[in-house]
Amino acid sequence: MFFMKIDINLGILHPAGPPSCPADLTNDGTLDFFDIAAFLTAFPAGCP
Numbered sequence: 001m002f003f004m005k006i007d008i009n010l011g012i013l014h015p016a017g018p019p020s021c022p023a024d025l026t027n028d029g030t031l032d033f034f035d036i037a038a039f040l041t042a043f044p045a046g047c048p
Contacts, residue, residue, distance in 0.1 A: 023035060023039075025039055025042075026038055
């Protein structure tokens with residue numbers, strides 16, 4: 001998977017790389033209840 005970060009102020013694309021924490025499923029920068037809820041929702045479908 002390839003991530004791109006867009007700098008709106010300059011209009012430049014920067015490679016962003018993978019998220020800093022693979023367990024942060026909501027990509028909000030914190031590991032919290034919402035990440036656990038996302039995992040528990042996806043687990044029965046075999047997604048995580």
